[in-house]
Amino acid sequence: MTKRAIDRIPTRDDISIKQAVEKWLDAYRLRRKFDVSSIVNAWPEIIGPYIAKRTLQIYVKDKKLFVKVESAVVKHELTIRRRQIVGRVNEHVGQVIVEDVVIL
Template identity: 40%
Template sequence: MYKKKNPHPASIRKSEATPLGQVINEMFDAYHLNRKVDQTQVVNLWPKIMGKAIASRTKGVFMKDSKLFVTVESSALKQELHMSKERIIYLFREELGKEVVKEIVLL
């Protein structure tokens, strides 16, 4: 026999009016978009968190899962960032209000 599937949470109609912000948050939850938004925020915050001097010497900042990958041009800067990994993770946690970056990989 044919078994009826449960509807996707984002497609269920509600009888009362819902604030737009709540609808957007429910949609993000239903489609698992929060993680991507968080990752994009981390990449966009890199220059603010690290400052212009360091940001200008780093290329290819991207995230995969909870790892932040940073390509560094200078070996001295790479060593400095390596020693500051925990502090950088802390700065992102403070800025975003949650732990998005769990590891930093320097390339």
């Protein structure tokens, strides 16, 4: 009786899908773009729904997170919470990708 490949027990050489994707991102130098898109997609979770709805644009350049908002009140709130935002963004990604926040 032969065993099918699907029934075999994983060995040490087998890697998880997560590890395979991480290796692929590193090999093709896509890690940074992936992390930035992850920040943009998770912005409502990171900052909260009220401010996320009033955010017009988000992008990362030279380790700075640029956030364009629609009102002076939201801009003031983000300015006050600048250090907290940096911490939450880096915590979400799992590494230091943002060192400062610029509110536009």
